Amino acid sequence: MRALPHGETVTIVRPGAAAGYDEYGAGIPGPSEEIPVPGCGVAPRDGNAAGGNEQTQARDTVIIGLTLYAPAGTDLRPTDKVRVAGILYEVDGQAGVFRSPFTGSSGPVVAALERVTG
Structure with a gap:
């Protein structure tokens, strides 16, 4: 998959060496590296899935996902x-890669992103 023509630019923030x-x-990380990635698609995830919202010690915890x-x-x-x-999200697990079994072409790199509040 090439960059989406109407996609948006996101920035990967990678911990420094x-x-x-x-x-x-324990290692002390150096300065973070910022890598712009143009042509990305971003879609909301269901915030009401298992573990999406919970109450911990009388505080609501909300997991916002993309x-x-x-x-x-x-x-x-x-x-x-x-x-x-402008909002920083954590990568939730390993990113997935898709290759078409019909054409052999590479699809997008798909990743779950989340931000926890509360």
Whole structure:
């Protein structure tokens, strides 16, 4: 799949490479890298699915989700975040890749994005 002609540009925010280690041996990430990806499709996900809304300690927790359709070949990792319309979302799991069994052409990279509030 090529970039969608009327798609929007999203930004992948990738954690920087380890810039050192703390006193416990855990890596300290360097500055984040921002990668613009033009020609993406973004669609809302059902927020009422299992676990979509719940009440924890008298506070409502709302999980807001989107589905991202990025051009074929987009490098999207589970540790990335994605900025859509100025709002930062986390990648929920591994992005999927589709190849047509009929033509062999590559389809979009599909990823679930979520933002938790509350």
